[in-house]
Amino acid sequence: MPGTKQQSYNQGTPGRRFSLIFAGLLFILIVSFILDIFLGSVNIKISEIINTLLSGADGVTRQILFQFRLPKAITALMVGIALSTSGLQMQTLFRNPMAGPYVLGLSSGASLGVAFVIMGFSSNLSPDAIKGIGNWAIAVSSWIGAGLVMLLIMIISSKVKNIMTVLILGIMLSSGISAIVSIMQYFSNETMLKTYIVWTMGSLGNLTSSQLNVLVMSVMAGIFLCFLSVKMLNALIIGDEYSRSIGLNIRLSRIIIISGTSLLAGTVTAFCGPIGFIGVAVPHLARMIFKTSDHKILIPASILTGGIVMLISDIISQMPGSDNVLPVNSVTSLIGIPVVIWVLLRDQKRRDIF
């Protein structure tokens, strides 16, 4: 008897529908990736691109494609993946639909870490030495910064249950951190300041190939930790107490999830500057598309959706055909904010669930 009921429930619900949606999303992701490479400030005809690829001749087109657009597209993909998966993990860990790396101040924490490296420790060093600090130092400092903010939010949200209060405290935290960074800017010399300001502007296109390596490796490690925590995340949905009673080691799961999110959000902030609202918005899009609470589905869904949204944001920010480039941060905000507002304005009954 139980067997037949099981089948009737499963039939047509998860399995096949999910694989279809995944295939569709993957297709859109590939298309956006290719479009991101093809479209840009310089108009290159498709025939020309195919020609360059086939002939293998060295030329301007090849340079634009391989030295500029391809790394940029890969960066966009990584950023989208990293921010959305870290947002998903944070929302489940804090049981707060508004949680995300940018909103709760992880990005500012990461910038504080970077500011310390650029303006603090190296303030007695020559500008050449800063280059020597290396990409890993910047990455590690951003992880530490993001991780500390994450811990602080964890402590706050264990005392304060109201999600709006946690949100406001997150904003306060970001403002406080910005204030500290401003003070550091005030006391640092011109070269440091310039190095830091250029960093904060952030962009997807400024990464050197070695930076791209660090980014890709860190994001892969973060995604690995994220998949490691699938079962824990699924248990955490029902709340701390119940998740412990069904056998979750809550301390271990927090360590893994906090490390994963700090790694993901920190690295992205370190190399691309603060990019807002992808982390909050994309997990909601993933839930909306798949209508499930299972992180086995939601993590890959957020990876695909995040990649797509970020690639599309990048395409828009390049304003294909024109010489102007929009800051990518503005584009992601304009895409993400409506989703956040929609989540906030959903019917009251569902407001504090996610």
Add this chain to the structure above:
Amino acid sequence: MGFAPGPETKGYLLMQSKRKEILSLINLELGFTSGKFRNRLLPPLNSCANECELIAVIGRNGIGKSTLLRTIAGLHRMLGGETIVENRNIIEYSRIQLSAKVGYISTEVVKASNMRVYDLVALGRFPYTNWLGITDNTDDEKIMDAIDKAGITGLIGRPISELSDGERQRAMIAMVLAQDTLLMVMDEPTAFLDISSKFELMHLLHELTRNRNKTIIFSTHDLGTAVREADKIWLLTDNGLREGAPEDLMIDGAFNNLFDESKVRFNAHDGTFYVNNEEKGQIYVTGKGEIRFWTEKALIRAGYKISGSQSEISVEAPSEPNNPWKCTTEEFSVEFNTIYEMINWIRDKNFTF
């Protein structure tokens, strides 16, 4: 839904005498520590629970019922003593081992959008699944069996945010059933439920202890339910824990000190509590059966005691429906169509004697 008596039922009587001890509390000290400061809630507790028992935990608010239950589930640190579950102290179990021994349901409401009843119940398999939490056929069978036993087969694909209080409580029970523990601990399972869901839930708990080998410990404020349904009561007072069959405790007068006696009184005849109203006098009631019973109830609420012999005022409850109530005193003899009218009249006259 019925449980056909199988071959096991025959051996049941024999087993009853040597039922296994599932849980024992030995000098258990409950409380909180903050820094060096130790705040012990109660004197050390000693008690035990056998296989297939339904145990109700009773006590006033704040006495430590929830803390006791959370301690048994391993969610709260013991200050001292031992909690033995299946022959081992719970601190010797790892979190995941303990979760295969003790299931726990609190008053907290699980809130999650997009989570379906099946998903929730499947989480009960957490201690048994691999690192990805993928359920195999055995797990699926246990999940479906739990859903079946909890009587929520029709709700299997329903989002948990759309369940009623009673349905949600059943879904939680199904989750704990899927967890496959011998001991289930529930904090006020009937708290939010309406009367019919409350009875259905108690029926379910009763059945789980009888036919599924479960031992269930639940806390409640509803003494009537506890006295009627529980095999044993753990009564928490400031002096510690008293245990026994509800009837034993009743005969011992253990319930009398449960509340402030000047305000609430326990009636050992029917196992209910009365709010102690100021007594205005005695009334003699005649009549039969149900109608007399409810007439007496109303008079007690109005502040009168039912006297055993003829008194200054007497009420005659009608023996047939639709006949009037007669109220006789030295001056009056009045008839009323409803109890309500009669009580109003008596209150207006404000007889005191």
